[in-house]
Amino acid sequence: MKRTGDSAPRRPDDAQREVPLRVLADVPLEEEVVLVRMDVAGDDVVPLLEQGIVPGCKLCPVRHSPAGGPIVYRVDGALVALRRETASCLCVRSALEAAGVLDSN
Amino acid sequence: MNPGSASATLPAEAAERTSADANHPLVALVGPPNSGKSTLFNNLTGLRQKVANYPGVTVERRSGVADSDAGPVEMIDLPGVHGLSPRSLDQTITRNALLGELETDRRPDAVVLVLDATRLRSHLMVAEPVLGLGLPTLVVLTMADELDRRDGALKSARLSRDLGVEVALVNARDVGTLEPVRRFLTALHTGGEEARACPIVAAADHLEGHPSGRSLPVIDVFAARRERARELGHSAGFRAPRPSRFTNRLDAIVLHRVWGPLVFAVVVGLVFQAIFAWAVPLMDGTESLIGASGKFVTGVLPDSWFRALLIDGVWAGVGSVLVFLPQILILFFFIAILEDSGYMARAAVIADRLMHRVGLQGKSFLPLLSAYACAIPAIMSARTVEDDRDRIATIFIAPFMTCSARLPVYALLIAAFIPAGPLLGPFLGRRTAVLIGLYALGLLAAVGTAALLKSTLLRGRSMPFVMELPPYRWPSARSILARLLDRTKVFLRRAGKIILAVTVVLWILAQFPRTPAGAPPEIGDSALGQMGRVIEPAIEPLGFDWRVGIGLVTSLAAREVIVGALGTIYGVETEDDQDFELRAALQQDLDFGAAVALLIFFVFALQCMSTVAVMRRETGGWRWPILQFFYMLTLAYVGAWAANALL
Ligand SMILES: Nc1nc2c(ncn2[C@@H]2O[C@H](COP(=O)(O)OP(=O)(O)O)[C@@H](O)[C@H]2O)c(=O)[nH]1
Ligand SMILES: [Mg+2]
Numbered sequence: 180m181k182r183t184g185d186s187a188p189r190r191p192d193d194a195q196r197e198v199p200l201r202v203l204a205d206v207p208l209e210e211e212v213v214l215v216r217m218d219v220a221g222d223d224v225v226p227l228l229e230q231g232i233v234p235g236c237k238l239c240p241v242r243h244s245p246a247g248g249p250i251v252y253r254v255d256g257a258l259v260a261l262r263r264e265t266a267s268c269l270c271v272r273s274a275l276e277a278a279g280v281l282d283s284n
Numbered sequence: 285m286n287p288g289s290a291s292a293t294l295p296a297e298a299a300e301r302t303s304a305d306a307n308h309p310l311v312a313l314v315g316p317p318n319s320g321k322s323t324l325f326n327n328l329t330g331l332r333q334k335v336a337n338y339p340g341v342t343v344e345r346r347s348g349v350a351d352s353d354a355g356p357v358e359m360i361d362l363p364g365v366h367g368l369s370p371r372s373l374d375q376t377i378t379r380n381a382l383l384g385e386l387e388t389d390r391r392p393d394a395v396v397l398v399l400d401a402t403r404l405r406s407h408l409m410v411a412e413p414v415l416g417l418g419l420p421t422l423v424v425l426t427m428a429d430e431l432d433r434r435d436g437a438l439k440s441a442r443l444s445r446d447l448g449v450e451v452a453l454v455n456a457r458d459v460g461t462l463e464p465v466r467r468f469l470t471a472l473h474t475g476g477e478e479a480r481a482c483p484i485v486a487a488a489d490h491l492e493g494h495p496s497g498r499s500l501p502v503i504d505v506f507a508a509r510r511e512r513a514r515e516l517g518h519s520a521g522f523r524a525p526r527p528s529r530f531t532n533r534l535d536a537i538v539l540h541r542v543w544g545p546l547v548f549a550v551v552v553g554l555v556f557q558a559i560f561a562w563a564v565p566l567m568d569g570t571e572s573l574i575g576a577s578g579k580f581v582t583g584v585l586p587d588s589w590f591r592a593l594l595i596d597g598v599w600a601g602v603g604s605v606l607v608f609l610p611q612i613l614i615l616f617f618f619i620a621i622l623e624d625s626g627y628m629a630r631a632a633v634i635a636d637r638l639m640h641r642v643g644l645q646g647k648s649f650l651p652l653l654s655a656y657a658c659a660i661p662a663i664m665s666a667r668t669v670e671d672d673r674d675r676i677a678t679i680f681i682a683p684f685m686t687c688s689a690r691l692p693v694y695a696l697l698i699a700a701f702i703p704a705g706p707l708l709g710p711f712l713g714r715r716t717a718v719l720i721g722l723y724a725l726g727l728l729a730a731v732g733t734a735a736l737l738k739s740t741l742l743r744g745r746s747m748p749f750v751m752e753l754p755p756y757r758w759p760s761a762r763s764i765l766a767r768l769l770d771r772t773k774v775f776l777r778r779a780g781k782i783i784l785a786v787t788v789v790l791w792i793l794a795q796f797p798r799t800p801a802g803a804p805p806e807i808g809d810s811a812l813g814q815m816g817r818v819i820e821p822a823i824e825p826l827g828f829d830w831r832v833g834i835g836l837v838t839s840l841a842a843r844e845v846i847v848g849a850l851g852t853i854y855g856v857e858t859e860d861d862q863d864f865e866l867r868a869a870l871q872q873d874l875d876f877g878a879a880v881a882l883l884i885f886f887v888f889a890l891q892c893m894s895t896v897a898v899m900r901r902e903t904g905g906w907r908w909p910i911l912q913f914f915y916m917l918t919l920a921y922v923g924a925w926a927a928n929a930l931l
Contacts, residue, residue: 229366231406
């Protein structure tokens with residue numbers, strides 16, 4: 180496995196100023212966004228990371244579950260359900276706006 | 285572990301070492317959950333597999349033998365992981381197994397890393413720590429069929445070149461596509477070049493959390509890993525599959541505002557219907573089979589103490605547990621279908637909202653549903669609940685769910701004390717209503733206890749709820765069969781060991797001290813009877829006498845044992861152990877209040893030493909099981925006392 184030098188792990192605060200950030204929970208269905216920052220404390224973030232929800236990944240809300248339950252997101256070709264409160268800790272930017280800044284995928 | 289020295293383990297050397305052990309090469313299947321490890325394992329080993337536990341923990345160790353052209357290979361199906369840090373019990377076991385740090389297992393000679401091709405980018409993140417182990421590795425990318433069907437693409441040859449190890453794109457459910465895997469296994473014997481280790485041992489963070497590893501913030505570790513995974517995918521021409529249309533359409537119903545909860549209710553209703561109604565003929569059949577075989581043995585053997593022990597002790601005791609096998613298998617059959625089809629994950633999403641309100645979460649749903657058959661597999665399956673507080677709360681309340689071992693006790697007492705007859709017209713009989721009431725009482729206690737725990741001992745911020753929703757798939761008969769076989773073996777082993785021991789001890793205690801004439805004593809004078817009298821003062825306020833006391837003590841082995849034990853106690857007394865006689869004897873011995881008290885005692889009390897033992901293993905100490913035991917005992921005692929006093 181090789182490490183390429185030019186794309187160092189993305190720092191959360193890199194390109195934030197250019198596009199306003201939103202929380203994932205507020206993104207309407209079918210809008211694709213790029214994850215910028217995760218405001219989850221300590222190791223609690225690991226279950227998210229393990230599902231590929233890592234800064235730089237693309238997320239797209241596809242479905243609300245009944246009675247304000249978890250929201251289903253598409254990430255890396257898979258479906259992952261997150262509670263609203265968790266989705267509120269994830270800061271995202273519209274994928275279109277971000278295209279110039281991050282060339283993810 | 286020293287990655288440098290480990291990477292020098294060449295296949296030839298590996299084969300030499302194992303042949304010196306007079307053993308086959310050991311190959312570990314590693315990969316994230318749901319990537320197809322067990323499917324691959326089943327298709328490679330057939331049903332020649334063994335299930336056991338890893339020492340000291342309840343994580344199951346599944347091993348089997350696969351054939352290659354050059355000879356047999358031993359395979360183990362390790363618990364699913366997303367990395368190799370010792371973050372959860374499953375992950376710790378997998379990590380230690382791969383490093384050869386388990387006392388009982390030797391280090392694997394090679395690794396088959398199983399990844400879902402449709403989720404290549406997330407799953408490749410696991411590749412780095414696993415390849416970093418320096419063992420000869422084959423990367424198996426499963427779901428080739430789905431990738432194809434959903435217009436994804438991937439050049440596995442290119443990925444193989446970039447990773448430096450063999451990569452095979454397969455459909456794990458189709459034995460015909462598994463040829464590359466067999467070639468890899470053959471190469472382990474012959475020292476062929478297919479079995480090679482990753483030449484570049486990955487960066488120092490390959491075992492994050494390892495004492496020698498640098499400790500980077502965890503987000504950075506994963507971000508870097510994902511970036512490399514993305515590059516690998518890009519270089520291999522990976523095109524992510526489009527979302528499955530079938531899954532999308534089905535989810536529109538299953539997670540619908542109105543239909544979703546309805547489907548959920550129907551599914552849960554169906555499972556219960558199956559356990560309680562459809563299982564009955566099977567259980568009756570099993571029961572008569574046990575009875576008939578007992579009679580046959582009685583007829584064949586000469587009358588002796590040995591025959592009495594065999595029939596009254598072993599047959600009655602083990603038989604009373606075997607009767608539950610059909611029911612437990614039916615439950616696991618449904619659970620297997622629900623899990624393999626992908627519905628279980630949706631059920632967890634639907635249930636999350638409700639469970640969150642009592643302090644639990646959607647992932648507690650499956651363990652709690654299983655607990656209606658038996659608390660032991662339920663407690664073990666609670667491991668999928670990542671949040672430790674939620675997991676402990678789930679484990680703690682699981683025994684309140686009415687497990688099938690309580691049913692015969694309920695059935696006996698209800699038949700003896702509740703007159704049959706309609707309650708709500710033809711729809712609800714009085715006896716059924718009481719039974720439902722007992723189930724509801726258990727559920728209520730569970731909910732109350734969960735809320736209590738989560739606002740006291742287990743208070744604190746909870747981890748994010750992250751639930752992967754796999755695409756809907758047709759369950760494969762083979763995998764379901766394999767799971768049912770597994771369950772049967774585990775269950776029989778348990779019934780064999782614990783229940784056998786208890787019933788035999790019980791029987792012997794009832795035989796001594798002998799009368800001066802050398803005959804077995806009256807049961808009241810036997811060692812068992814004397815023990816019953818010692819407890820009697822404690823249970824007198826509940827309306828029970830020493831006979832019920834003995835029953836309660838024996839039910840510590842497993843609840844349903846009380847039925848057999850009371851049978852033995854009254855049977856030994858009256859030289860007759862017909863069902864009818866037992867009911868009549870109970871009616872004489874207990875008044876109505878005491879009968880209800882006994883029912884309530886069984887709703888609440890934790891009379892199951894196997895549960896306590898599993899609880900200790902799963903929580904890593906005695907603190908929780910002891911607390912749980914006395915908490916439940918107190919509820920049971922107070923509840924029974926109140927019932928006896930009021931009625
Ligand atoms: N279509 C398809 N389904 C698969 C394949 N491999 C596994 N599955 C299914 O994926 C689900 C999870 O597989 P399983 O072997 O239990 O995964 P494990 O958690 O890694 O052991 C099951 O429903 C399998 O039938 C594959 O190559 N193609
Ligand atoms: Mg498996």
